[in-house]
Amino acid sequence: MADFDVIVVGAGPAGSVVSYLLAKKGHSVLTVERGKRPGAKNMFGGRLYSWSLEKVFPEFWKEAPVEREVTREVLGFLHGDRGIEIRLSTRPESRSFTLLRAKFDQWLAERAEDAGAEVVPGFKVEGPLIRDGRVVGVVAEGEEEMESEVVVAADGALSFMAERAGLRPKLSKDDFAVGAKEVIELPKEVIEDRFGLADGEGAAQLYVGDLTEGVVGGGFLYTNRESVSLGVVMRIGSLASKAGEISTSMWEATERFKSHPMIRRYVEGGKLVEYSAHMIPETQFMRGVRLYTDGMVVVGDAAGFCVNYGVTVRGMDFAIESAIAAAEAVHGALERGDTSANSLGEYERILSSGMLRELEAARRAVGLMEDERLYTSIPRMAVRTLEHLFLVNGRPKESLYSFLRREMSEEGISLISALMLGWRALRSL
Amino acid sequence: MDIAVLIKQSLDVQELRVDQDTGKIYVEDAPTKAGDIDLNAAEEAVRLKERLGGKAVALMLSTWGSSGRRQKEAREALTRVLAMGLDEAVLIMGEGAERADTYVVAKALAREIGNRFQLVLAGEGSEDNFSGLLPARLAAELGWPYVAYATSLEVEGDVATVTRSLEDFEEVVKVKLPAVISVTQEINKPRVPKLMEIVKARKKPMDAKNFSSSEEPKVRIRELRVPKVERKRVIIEGDKDEAAEKLIQALKEEGVI
Numbered sequence A: 001m002a003d004f005d006v007i008v009v010g011a012g013p014a015g016s017v018v019s020y021l022l023a024k025k026g027h028s029v030l031t032v033e034r035g036k037r038p039g040a041k042n043m044f045g046g047r048l049y050s051w052s053l054e055k056v057f058p059e060f061w062k063e064a065p066v067e068r069e070v071t072r073e074v075l076g077f078l079h080g081d082r083g084i085e086i087r088l089s090t091r092p093e094s095r096s097f098t099l100l101r102a103k104f105d106q107w108l109a110e111r112a113e114d115a116g117a118e119v120v121p122g123f124k125v126e127g128p129l130i131r132d133g134r135v136v137g138v139v140a141e142g143e144e145e146m147e148s149e150v151v152v153a154a155d156g157a158l159s160f161m162a163e164r165a166g167l168r169p170k171l172s173k174d175d176f177a178v179g180a181k182e183v184i185e186l187p188k189e190v191i192e193d194r195f196g197l198a199d200g201e202g203a204a205q206l207y208v209g210d211l212t213e214g215v216v217g218g219g220f221l222y223t224n225r226e227s228v229s230l231g232v233v234m235r236i237g238s239l240a241s242k243a244g245e246i247s248t249s250m251w252e253a254t255e256r257f258k259s260h261p262m263i264r265r266y267v268e269g270g271k272l273v274e275y276s277a278h279m280i281p282e283t284q285f286m287r288g289v290r291l292y293t294d295g296m297v298v299v300g301d302a303a304g305f306c307v308n309y310g311v312t313v314r315g316m317d318f319a320i321e322s323a324i325a326a327a328e329a330v331h332g333a334l335e336r337g338d339t340s341a342n343s344l345g346e347y348e349r350i351l352s353s354g355m356l357r358e359l360e361a362a363r364r365a366v367g368l369m370e371d372e373r374l375y376t377s378i379p380r381m382a383v384r385t386l387e388h389l390f391l392v393n394g395r396p397k398e399s400l401y402s403f404l405r406r407e408m409s410e411e412g413i414s415l416i417s418a419l420m421l422g423w424r425a426l427r428s429l
Numbered sequence B: 001m002d003i004a005v006l007i008k009q010s011l012d013v014q015e016l017r018v019d020q021d022t023g024k025i026y027v028e029d030a031p032t033k034a035g036d037i038d039l040n041a042a043e044e045a046v047r048l049k050e051r052l053g054g055k056a057v058a059l060m061l062s063t064w065g066s067s068g069r070r071q072k073e074a075r076e077a078l079t080r081v082l083a084m085g086l087d088e089a090v091l092i093m094g095e096g097a098e099r100a101d102t103y104v105v106a107k108a109l110a111r112e113i114g115n116r117f118q119l120v121l122a123g124e125g126s127e128d129n130f131s132g133l134l135p136a137r138l139a140a141e142l143g144w145p146y147v148a149y150a151t152s153l154e155v156e157g158d159v160a161t162v163t164r165s166l167e168d169f170e171e172v173v174k175v176k177l178p179a180v181i182s183v184t185q186e187i188n189k190p191r192v193p194k195l196m197e198i199v200k201a202r203k204k205p206m207d208a209k210n211f212s213s214s215e216e217p218k219v220r221i222r223e224l225r226v227p228k229v230e231r232k233r234v235i236i237e238g239d240k241d242e243a244a245e246k247l248i249q250a251l252k253e254e255g256v257i
């Protein structure tokens, strides 16, 4: 007899949701989390799209510790000390919320506990317990073996579980981008005043330009209730080849972003209360991950269900959706008394008819954004063109047409390709 | 022999957030856990119990408020010592407990202990306040002898032999039980519970009781503040040998060397 029906490794959003759903079905579930508390060490940019979590907890935002509902989208171009912001005020039918992981992950883990899952923080799982080529449990810190009918690997982007079970190749730094984030505390009224928000409303602001010095990536700002999440995402592969040392250039980019006059006014006088950095799995590598084997399924970031759009990353909603599919498949397999790969393969079949399509579409869009010029030439030209348009200095002005021609030849870009680039970028956002 | 172990819900001082400018300490935000030295007391209780039989019970009177979060943390702290091998836990919490000083806590714990136990073990001081007053006060309330700073402990019949670590020498004391004994971190190395032990510990009896007390605390904490450290900001310049000479001189004047 196994110790548990299901052992879940990791209490991030994927792990907690799968634990909740399976415990609710009456299965015995052990959820092991290496952090001192669920969410203690987890970070992300700042926004959760609600569509998948709503299926599990309708109107969860009324109860869950979300910060603000995003009603303002801002796209910004930065060049030197100048910049453009395009603002969209919106109330989309499908909501999204800013949140802080330490609180939110804990809340989700508590839902799993309330449903009867044993959530044990403070323990690291070393890897899957494999017998006769089959995953039969996990090996926890201190060589402790724990057995279960099914293991769910929800251990995030670096997933040793998936790697040790042979479901994904070993990683290299080119398979990752990296994100750094600061949480800057400010009084609620100051945030609402500076960002022009009403009580409970939030802003999601993305910026591209010379802050990343030609590297694919950019800066983001998300408003929380009483703090602002400010950070930078950069593609490690290109970063390493251009800047050598990753950590310092990451830090410098964050500083450059934060001290840009347009950004500084949002966070001036605030108190830095948290600094963190995290790996982001890259799309092309993640396509090679297998989702299940005998006795184990992989969910969330561990399965590569994460899309790096260059400046923003999206993965929480996919993590949750994959957890829903995994719970359904694992429940079915346990009911049938057959937890072989063949039986657990139901997981991929459920995903194929839904989420994987959405994910593929998102990945295609990302492919369109790989062009480095989007992060260099386009922001620069946009800023300079608008400057030219608004310039009044008492002298006759060069026509916009000839200005643009000159700019483009300087940038080595044709009007058509500039337009194409801009269009693609907008389409893929 | 039945043993009570005092487990304090202590602020996790490593996670205390402070505002260097104002000196404010964000006590509410800091998580709590079982104090480190309390784990030594728990370990000693488990060892004695394994050898001599009887029950070992964890007692906690939680003084950091009774919010849902604090309750959860208190239970987690107790689960940890239960996973180490204690048999039961009693958690006393509630309105007014956050104002309780060692006087009030000692009274309340003494009522709880009554004559159910022959030995009370505690850490020599708590991890957050470290007043070290409680075991002595409790012994006084119970009318039992108190032996502090144990570095080793043997029990034979109703006599405990305690080695106490003092600055320059060790003292070996024999004491008749019942008694209160506080331990130091040298006494043992607390076992680290395994995952399965944590899971099983959650099913051990944990008795939640409501704090009630008619006593008024004698000490009130008015403010918690970070001490301001003023640096002298002396910069010594000049070539290496000369500067080193001056530095030594300056340190001598300060009485540092």
Ligand SMILES: Cc1cc2nc3c(=O)[nH]c(=O)nc-3n(C[C@H](O)[C@H](O)[C@H](O)COP(=O)(O)OP(=O)(O)OC[C@H]3O[C@@H](n4cnc5c(N)ncnc54)[C@H](O)[C@@H]3O)c2cc1C
Pocket (backbone or CB within 6 Å): A009, A010, A011, A012, A013, A014, A015, A032, A033, A034, A035, A038, A039, A041, A042, A043, A044, A045, A046, A047, A048, A049, A123, A124, A125, A126, A154, A155, A156, A157, A160, A178, A179, A180, A181, A233, A278, A279, A280, A299, A300, A301, A302, A305, A306, A312, A313, A314, A315, A316, A317, A319
């Ligand atoms: C800079 C950055 C910005 C992002 N911005 C956004 C955003 O705005 N919106 C969005 O939707 N997504 C964003 N993401 C992506 C999002 O964070 C992830 O997709 C999401 O967290 C995946 O959830 P998960 O549960 O699969 O993994 P995680 O959240 O990584 O959780 C994994 C959990 O497993 C635990 N764990 C790992 N290994 C072990 C082990 N061996 N034993 C025990 N426990 C273990 C970890 O401690 C962790 O709690 C961002 C990511 C980054 C890095």
